[in-house]
Amino acid sequence: MMRAFREPTGAAPMDTLLQRRRLTVILSLLLSISFAAVSLISYQASRSTIQVALVEKELPLTSNAIYAELQKDLIRPYFISSMMATNTFLHDWVASGEKDPDIVSRYLRETKLKYQVFTSFFVSEATRNYYYPDGILKKISASVPVDKWYFRVQQMPESYEINIDYDAANNNSLAIFMNFRVLDRTGKYLGATGVGLSMDRLHRLLGEYGGRYQKNIFLVDAQGRIRLTGSHPASQRSIQQVPGLRDIAAKVLQARNGTFQYRTADGITFLNVRYMPEVRLFLFVEGQEGEAVAKVRQALYLNLAICVVIVLLTIVLTDLTVRRFRKRLEVMATVDHLTGLMNRQAFELISERVMADSVQAGEPFAVVLADLDYFKQINDRFGHLAGDHLLREVGALLQAAERDADLLCRWGGEEFLLLLRHCDAAEAERVAEALRRRLLGHAFMLGGRRERITMSMGVATWRKGDSLQSMIDRADKALYVAKDTGRNRVNIAV
Numbered sequence: 485m486m487r488a489f490r491e492p493t494g495a496a497p498m499d500t501l502l503q504r505r506r507l508t509v510i511l512s513l514l515l516s517i518s519f520a521a522v523s524l525i526s527y528q529a530s531r532s533t534i535q536v537a538l539v540e541k542e543l544p545l546t547s548n549a550i551y552a553e554l555q556k557d558l559i560r561p562y563f564i565s566s567m568m569a570t571n572t573f574l575h576d577w578v579a580s581g582e583k584d585p586d587i588v589s590r591y592l593r594e595t596k597l598k599y600q601v602f603t604s605f606f607v608s609e610a611t612r613n614y615y616y617p618d619g620i621l622k623k624i625s626a627s628v629p630v631d632k633w634y635f636r637v638q639q640m641p642e643s644y645e646i647n648i649d650y651d652a653a654n655n656n657s658l659a660i661f662m663n664f665r666v667l668d669r670t671g672k673y674l675g676a677t678g679v680g681l682s683m684d685r686l687h688r689l690l691g692e693y694g695g696r697y698q699k700n701i702f703l704v705d706a707q708g709r710i711r712l713t714g715s716h717p718a719s720q721r722s723i724q725q726v727p728g729l730r731d732i733a734a735k736v737l738q739a740r741n742g743t744f745q746y747r748t749a750d751g752i753t754f755l756n757v758r759y760m761p762e763v764r765l766f767l768f769v770e771g772q773e774g775e776a777v778a779k780v781r782q783a784l785y786l787n788l789a790i791c792v793v794i795v796l797l798t799i800v801l802t803d804l805t806v807r808r809f810r811k812r813l814e815v816m817a818t819v820d821h822l823t824g825l826m827n828r829q830a831f832e833l834i835s836e837r838v839m840a841d842s843v844q845a846g847e848p849f850a851v852v853l854a855d856l857d858y859f860k861q862i863n864d865r866f867g868h869l870a871g872d873h874l875l876r877e878v879g880a881l882l883q884a885a886e887r888d889a890d891l892l893c894r895w896g897g898e899e900f901l902l903l904l905r906h907c908d909a910a911e912a913e914r915v916a917e918a919l920r921r922r923l924l925g926h927a928f929m930l931g932g933r934r935e936r937i938t939m940s941m942g943v944a945t946w947r948k949g950d951s952l953q954s955m956i957d958r959a960d961k962a963l964y965v966a967k968d969t970g971r972n973r974v975n976i977a978v
């Protein structure tokens with residue numbers, strides 16, 4: 485069978501491959517960069533929203549709530565102790581020689597009951613008696629380590645201190661003492677008084693709030709020592725020892741109030757600090773971006789993964805589309821759209837190669853230029869569309885002719901050109917004759933009637949020094965002779 489058109493091979497030329505690769509790289513870069521940028525921007529936006537919510541809402545709200553509770557638990561005892569220190573009854577009782585200890589014990593018991601505190605006390609400078617609600621607990625002595633607090637209070641310039649210590653009057657349980665210096669009207673030091681608070685309640689309070697708001701809450705003194713946390717009754721650590729926090733410890737203690745942040749291995753920690761001047765303690769409320777940001781981060785990873793899949797899919801689809809269009813373009817560039825045969829340009833390209841192979845192999849070959857006879861009349865009689873239809877039919881007929889490895893194209897108008905391989909003049913004439921007869925014998929139907937369609941052909945065989953063009957020229961001349969001498973004939977070029 486004659487080869488009318490060879491499908492373009494899959495192999496693309498080098499520059500096309502490079503262009504495709506460049507398109508793929510540019511496309512993937514553009515998509516990846518824009519996807520990644522959008523994902524990162526939305527991640528940063530969500531993260532900063534979370535941070536703003538934490539810093540501007542969550543931390544201050546938690547701090548306010550716990551501050552209100554602490555007011556009750558810490559500041560109220562401060563006022564009670566302050567009142568006790570200025571109580572003239574106490575001053576007078578001391579001045580009168582501390583005669584009946586029951587009097588002061590009753591006073592201490594009533595204070596304890598009325599204000600619902602853990603303990604109340606008065607230590608007299610004159611007698612060194614430690615009075616408590618049940619009487620005299622002991623005598624204070626400078627040589628006893630647990631009594632050291634009293635001598636500190638005795639010497640301190642401030643009017644009071646807050647001390648976390650073990651309470652000997654209550655099974656040595658841990659308590660917060662408000663230790664106020666008692667001075668009489670003349671400024672003479674009479675001793676120390678105040679109340680003690682159970683650490684348990686405060687400790688529970690911090691723990692509860694910490695758990696409810698997912699925050700780390702603790703109280704810090706002016707030196708930076710962590711005096712109370714939700715998890716430990718009294719920590720021995722100071723903020724100067726906490727990784728990350730130590731870097732801003734001095735700044736925080738100096739600023740007293742505000743929001744700060746520091747970095748640890750777990751991420752950024754945001755800190756709200758509030759100073760309680762009455763008790764000289766700082767309330768620290770800490771929160772981490774933690775879980776909320778982890779969710780946003782997960783969404784970012786998911787976005788990026790989706791982006792990778794989309795980029796890959798886009799690249800694959802683009803590549804497939806480019807390949808398909810390239811093929812279609814190649815077909816359009818090489819095929820005659822009316823007959824589906826190879827067009828002139830493709831024929832010339834392929835013929836050059838076939839000719840070169842045949843010449844090198846020393847094999848004879850020929851070209852046949854075939855032209856329909858009186859085609860103009862067909863158009864005139866039956867219309868241009870019928871002419872087109874006839875051209876298609878003739879093309880199919882030639883294509884169905886017998887020889888393998890030959891090339892066939894529509895050369896132009898109503899002309900067809902064949903390249904016959906392994907073919908000397910005699911064989912070429914035989915092939916051309918067979919085609920002519922085949923056409924003659926075919927029943928072409930035009931306008932509802934059978935029409936006789938003929939072709940004239942010029943045949944030229946290769947001669948040394950011939951190019952494709954020179955062979956076609958000779959075949960053309962031979963064709964004209966065939967036309968001139970009556971048409972419907974094959975003429976061999978001389």
Ligand SMILES: Nc1nc2c(ncn2[C@@H]2O[C@H](COP(=O)(O)OP(=O)(O)OP(=O)(O)O)[C@@H](O)[C@H]2O)c(=O)[nH]1
Nearest residue numbers: 855856857858859860861863868869871872897898
């Ligand atoms: N329908 C149709 N007509 C075409 C096409 N290409 C060329 N033609 C027509 O083919 C006709 C060729 O006319 P001529 O060159 O005079 O040739 P002819 O009528 O076949 O006469 P001879 O070749 O001398 O036998 C012209 O009328 C062209 O318009 C085409 O693609 N379709």
